[in-house]
Amino acid sequence: METIVDAQNLRKTYRRSDGPDIEAVKGVDLSIRRGEIFSLLGPNGAGKTTTISMISGLVSPTEGDAVIGGHSITKQPMAAKRLMGFVPQEIALYPELSARQNLLFFGRMYGLGGRKLSRRVDDLLAFLELHERRNDRIDTFSGGMKRRVNIAAGLLHKPQLIYMDEPTVGIDPQSRRRILDTVKQLRDEDGMTVLYTTHLMEEAQELSDRVGIMDHGEIIAMGTHAELTQQVGEEDRLEFTVSGGVADGAPARIQREVAGVTRVLYDAPEQAGAESVEPAAARLTVFARHGRTALPPIIQVLDSAGLVIQSVAVREPDLEAVFLALTGRELRD
Ligand SMILES: Nc1ncnc2c1ncn2[C@@H]1O[C@H](COP(=O)(O)OP(=O)(O)OP(=O)(O)O)[C@@H](O)[C@H]1O
Ligand SMILES: [Mg+2]
CATH class of the missing domain: 3.40.50.300 (P-loop containing nucleotide triphosphate hydrolases)
Incomplete structure (x- = not known):
């Protein structure tokens, strides 16, 4: 052309x-x-x-x-x-x-x-x-x-x-x-x-x-x-908002224990100070080949780490995922 x-x-x-x-x-x-x-x-x-x-x-x-x-x-x-x-x-x-x-x-x-x-x-x-x-x-x-x-x-x-x-x-x-x-x-x-x-x-x-x-x-x-x-393959993207901060090496455990998970990105807001009692919500993004199948075991890991899940979204590959995969950052902010 x-x-x-x-x-x-x-x-x-x-x-x-x-x-x-x-x-x-x-x-x-x-x-x-x-x-x-x-x-x-x-x-x-x-x-x-x-x-x-x-x-x-x-x-x-x-x-x-x-x-x-x-x-x-x-x-x-x-x-x-x-x-x-x-x-x-x-x-x-x-x-x-x-x-x-x-x-x-x-x-x-x-x-x-x-x-x-x-x-x-x-x-x-x-x-x-x-x-x-x-x-x-x-x-x-x-x-x-x-x-x-x-x-x-x-x-x-x-x-x-x-x-x-x-x-x-x-x-x-x-x-x-x-x-x-x-x-x-x-x-x-x-x-x-x-x-x-x-x-x-x-x-x-x-x-x-x-x-x-x-x-x-x-x-x-x-x-x-x-x-x-x-370019980002067949992977779905699971987006969690959790409160309580991500303790107990939860991201590493998800990656280790849940089949099909390739990558976990963890984005915690800066804490106001050491004495801060109510930590703000953290964001956790999990890449998995079969998002819906991976969801229950991920929830289990988060649960056992004492985290409260505030929201979950499963997204199929889109341009946001391409940007995230290439830069490690979200397009939105
Ligand atoms: N006239 C200028 N003098 C100095 N720096 C500039 C000038 N114009 C743009 N920049 C810088 O160049 C970079 C790219 O800016 P540009 O405006 O092209 O980005 P953009 O993708 O259009 O962003 P936005 O979505 O905010 O419009 C920025 O760091 C900006 O601060
Ligand atoms: Mg511009």
Whole structure:
């Protein structure tokens, strides 16, 4: 399949005068195919925005380059930028103008105008279900509505490729649903390529043809959902919350005594002090080949260690499991 974004060895180091340099992105290779939804999934500070900013020409790479539809973003930025739309993480709209006025303004910046532009603006307002509020000032809009105006702005010049940087953070469920559906519609109906970033596994899972998992400035795994979950094998993940702290080497005993268990991760919160009487709940994650079969004997071990189980969840392999397996940390925090 044809490649529309081909980034090689992208690197960004932010120099600091009063501390060590920050290596925000450490040599990322990324190739995105025409017509696919590709998600960058990673926790806060993973380097998603920096990566997107480099391949959209907003930030110049310390090293490496990206070719967009045949044009180098560092050497032919104008030609490359014409192919792309960008929906930034931060809202960039004029609060005192209406939705329609904002879009007309951005359209003129792209060199559009006249009837063609007003028709395009009206189509996009309808597409994003903002038609009824089109003449209201932006400062009367909810966060989700503003986000949708931002998306419309990124689509004005009919780009072949659109970047959306965490477009659903902090908005209401309806707007979120509308945005996720919009992303799929753009691919299915307009054949558009979408590069989407998120720290939410569910979104990456629902939307993407392929996912790149990012952590500490690197893409640590890349592929379809099936390819990625295959990497963690057939293992289920059992998540326990227990109170009483994990005593008596319970994690080691689970691993030793329960068949099929491959790994136990134990995450206890810092205790307030030695005298703390009521220790906070600890989290225990157990990887096992047959989660449901392993459950009763694990409960027995925890029981005999004097622990109170507050919650149990059995999860089949998903992107969260891939992240956990690769980093030893959870995506959520
Ligand atoms: N302009 C900058 N100057 C200095 N450091 C920066 C700058 N922009 C980003 N960083 C640092 O680079 C790292 C990656 O940040 P980036 O914004 O790319 O992460 P992210 O994955 O988009 O995170 P989030 O999910 O919070 O948006 C962080 O450590 C961040 O503090
Ligand atoms: Mg970001």
